[in-house]
Amino acid sequence: MKNNDKLKIYKKGYDYSYTIGTYPTIELLKARPHSVRELIIHSKLEDLSVIESMCDNKISITYNDKVFSRLGVNDKCLVLGVFQKYGMQLNKSRPHIVLVNPSDKGNIGTIIRTVLGFGYRDIAIITPAADIWDPKTIRASMGAFFKMNITCFNNFHDYKMAYNIHQLFPFMLGGKRSLSYESCPESSLFSLIFGNEATGLSDNFLSVGEVIKIPQTNDVDSLNLAVASAIAAYTFAQKNLLID
Amino acid sequence: MKNNDKLKIYKKGYDYSYTIGTYPTIELLKARPHSVRELIIHSKLEDLSVIESMCDNKISITYNDKVFSRLGVNDKCLVLGVFQKYGMQLNKSRPHIVLVNPSDKGNIGTIIRTVLGFGYRDIAIITPAADIWDPKTIRASMGAFFKMNITCFNNFHDYKMAYNIHQLFPFMLGGKRSLSYESCPESSLFSLIFGNEATGLSDNFLSVGEVIKIPQTNDVDSLNLAVASAIAAYTFAQKNLLID
Numbered sequence: 456m457k458n459n460d461k462l463k464i465y466k467k468g469y470d471y472s473y474t475i476g477t478y479p480t481i482e483l484l485k486a487r488p489h490s491v492r493e494l495i496i497h498s499k500l501e502d503l504s505v506i507e508s509m510c511d512n513k514i515s516i517t518y519n520d521k522v523f524s525r526l527g528v529n530d531k532c533l534v535l536g537v538f539q540k541y542g543m544q545l546n547k548s549r550p551h552i553v554l555v556n557p558s559d560k561g562n563i564g565t566i567i568r569t570v571l572g573f574g575y576r577d578i579a580i581i582t583p584a585a586d587i588w589d590p591k592t593i594r595a596s597m598g599a600f601f602k603m604n605i606t607c608f609n610n611f612h613d614y615k616m617a618y619n620i621h622q623l624f625p626f627m628l629g630g631k632r633s634l635s636y637e638s639c640p641e642s643s644l645f646s647l648i649f650g651n652e653a654t655g656l657s658d659n660f661l662s663v664g665e666v667i668k669i670p671q672t673n674d675v676d677s678l679n680l681a682v683a684s685a686i687a688a689y690t691f692a693q694k695n696l697l698i699d
Numbered sequence: 700m701k702n703n704d705k706l707k708i709y710k711k712g713y714d715y716s717y718t719i720g721t722y723p724t725i726e727l728l729k730a731r732p733h734s735v736r737e738l739i740i741h742s743k744l745e746d747l748s749v750i751e752s753m754c755d756n757k758i759s760i761t762y763n764d765k766v767f768s769r770l771g772v773n774d775k776c777l778v779l780g781v782f783q784k785y786g787m788q789l790n791k792s793r794p795h796i797v798l799v800n801p802s803d804k805g806n807i808g809t810i811i812r813t814v815l816g817f818g819y820r821d822i823a824i825i826t827p828a829a830d831i832w833d834p835k836t837i838r839a840s841m842g843a844f845f846k847m848n849i850t851c852f853n854n855f856h857d858y859k860m861a862y863n864i865h866q867l868f869p870f871m872l873g874g875k876r877s878l879s880y881e882s883c884p885e886s887s888l889f890s891l892i893f894g895n896e897a898t899g900l901s902d903n904f905l906s907v908g909e910v911i912k913i914p915q916t917n918d919v920d921s922l923n924l925a926v927a928s929a930i931a932a933y934t935f936a937q938k939n940l941l942i943d
Contacts, residue, residue, distance in 0.1 A: 569926050572919035602918055635937065636880055669933070670942040674846055675816035678929075682813050685926040686933050689913070693879065698914040 462495070462522050462537060465590050472588045473537045474598065475528050477506070480536035482598025484509040490538045495522050497533040506534065540588055543604040545577040550643050550695065551621060552688060555581040555611060555660075556651040557680065563587060564595020565681040570688045571599040574697025578605045579614050579646075611648075611663075621646040623664025626687055627656050628677065630668035634687060638667065639694035647687050652680045706739070706766050706781060709834050716832045717781045718842065719772050721750070724780035726842025728753040734782045739766050741777040750778065784832055787848040789821040794887050794939065795865060796932060799825040799855060800895040801924065807831060808839020809925040814932045815843040818941025822849045823858050823890075855892075855907075865890045867908025870931055871900050872921065874912035878931060882911065883938035891931050896924045 465472055471492060474480045483491060484506070493515040496503065503516075510516060522535065545551060552570050557563050563585055567578065580587060584607070593600045608614040615623070622640055625648040632638055648663070650656035655677065660666065669683055678686075692698050709716055715736060718724045727735060728750070737759040740747065747760075754760060766779065789795060796814050801807050807829055811822065824831060828851070837844045852858040859867070866884055869892040876882055892907070894900035899921065904910065913927055922930075936942050 565923055565926065568919055569922060572915040572922055574916050597920065599919055670937075671816040672818050672942060675812055675843055676841065678813060678816055679809055679925070681923070682809065682925060682929040685922075686930055689930050693914075698916060 462526070462535075464526055465588075467586045467589070471537055471539050472593065473535050473590055475535060475590055475594055476532045477534045479593060479596075479598035479600075480534045481505065481509065482601050483536045483538060484514075486601035487538065487541065488514070490541045492537045492539055493517060495519050495535040495537065497523050500533040543606055545579060545604050545606050545618065547618060547620070548644070549577050550575060550691065550697070551577045551579055551618065551646040552684065553579045553581065553611075553614060553646050553648040554584065554684075555648065555656060556654075557584050557649075559652055559680075560585045560589050560591040561595045562652060562679075562681050564592045564597075564600070566684050567592075567596040567603050567605070568599040569681065569685045571602055573688050573692040575688060575692070576602065576604055578603055579618075580605060580607045581611050581614065582607050582609055615663075618646065620644055623648060624687075624691075625656050625660040625663050625666050626650075626669065626683060627660060627666050628668050628671075629658075629661060630666035632665065632667050633670045634667050634690055636690060636694055639691045641694070643695045643697070645691065647684070647691060649680060649684050649687075706770070706779075708770055709832075711830045711833070715781055715783050716837065717779050717834055719770075719779060719834055719838055720776045721778045723837060723840075723842035723844075724778045725749065725753065726845050727780045727782060728758075730845035731782065731785065732758070734785045736781045736783055737761060739763050739779040739781065741767050744777040787850055789823060789848050789850050789862065791862060791864070792888070793821050794819060794935065794941070795821045795823055795862065795890040796928065797823045797825065797855075797858060797890050797892040798828065798928075799892060799900060800898075801828050801893075803896055803924075804829045804833050804835040805839045806896060806923075806925050808836045808841075808844070810928050811836075811840040811847050811849070812843040813925065813929045815846055817932050817936040819932060819936070820847055822847055823862075824849060824851045825855050825858065826851050826853055859907075862890065864888055867892060868931075868935075869900050869904040869907050869910050870894075870913065870927060871904060871910050872912050872915075873902075873905060874910035876909065876911050877914045878911050878934055880934060880938055883935045885938070887939045887941070889935065891928070891935060893924060893928045893931075
């Protein structure tokens with residue numbers, strides 16, 4: 456797509472997406488250089504040197520202010536990184552985060568950023584779910600998206616069949632066992648499973664693996680999804696030395 | 700303010716604020732009934748019985764669809780709870796969460812909701828900071844705001860002088876000690892201190908109390924403020940039995 460006059464506001468069906476802003480674009484160039492189609496720069500950008508050196512004359516750089524106004528991005532955004540969507544596969548020998556029907560792009564992005572910080576690199580998404588390729592998801596991930604393997608499955612059964620050695624831990628308020636350092640397994644072959652923001656996991660998951668609850672007072676209805684998954688991912692990562 | 704035709708979009712200087720939607724309004728009525736000035740109801744609301752029973756004929760209920768469009772609230776919001784701002788004071792004998800210059804209302808609200816879920820009831824805010832009374836903060840807290848004591852201080856020194864028995868724990872990536880269940884004190888007289896979303900805590904805090912870091916990989920720049928504070932608050936709460 457050299458003809459960037461045709462770059463439109465992202466829609467789910469497109470075979471490409473884009474990063475908004477310098478930081479996520481640099482992460483894109485570092486982690487997925489072969490998927491970059493082109494960079495579009497606003498004339499207000501003063502120093503192009505970092506980005507230029509990363510492109511190494513192999514990636515096309517175009518100045519085009521009109522694209523920025525057409526996409527309706529924030530005034531402070533002066534760099535867009537257009538990239539081709541690529542295939543990803545979960546690593547069979549690493550722990551997984553499984554998000555069942557997550558509906559909020561910001562939440563998915565925050566979770567990607569957080570769990571990457573704790574050493575996870577593999578996320579399964581059970582659809583229907585918000586679009587992982589949406590620029591809003593990628594922006595919320597602060598570019599962590601490009602270091603992560605994310606794969607979508609039509610239902611939980613398909614995921615479970617594909618990764619049948621992983622020990623399964625659904626997180627539900629109805630769990631009998633409380634999350635604690637002691638309750639985490641020694642193996643890193645585990646899957647931490649979280650439900651939708653509003654509805655959580657359905658009762659079907661009560662018979663899946665070992666259900667765990669994050670203890671909380673009666674003063675709140677539930678925890679925010681990004682918060683709950685962060686606490687669980689951190690506790691399990693400590694035990695399995697994903698982080699020091 | 701019986702004359703709700705005058706209710707305007709919230710601004711910081713006002714002596715009142717309002718809840719948007721049924722759930723936070725019920726939390727307001729439960730926790731701070733004496734601060735409620737009036738409820739405004741949209742004609743589309745079908746069942747008023749829960750709210751009516753909570754008002755017990757002591758709180759004025761008015762139907763006024765115009766207010767909803769003037770405030771530009773979401774179509775699904777059919778209830779507004781207008782309340783007088785009230786004074787709050789931190790409990791000297793309980794643990795505190797200290798937020799230094801938080802700038803995002805959504806973050807503050809999420810933190811309020813999360814830490815209430817772990818048994819905390821006292822938050823100090825060091826200004827400049829986003830407005831805790833803003834309807835966006837209250838909405839993000841899912842109404843947990845009304846069960847929390849939140850006090851603002853002009854600087855950290857003022858907070859420290861007022862609560863000089865509390866053991867201080869600034870959370871900074873430069874900390875030598877890693878967060879863990881073992882590193883938490885047995886006493887509940889502690890303050891967990893977190894910096895601004897973009898800049899964190901200044902180096903001045905390196906000499907304040909015991910600096911703690913949340914271990915993370917080099918793949919991410921930092922953790923989201925709401926995520927970092929949730930992990931810390933949870934770990935400390937486990938040790939001190941704020942939650943079971």
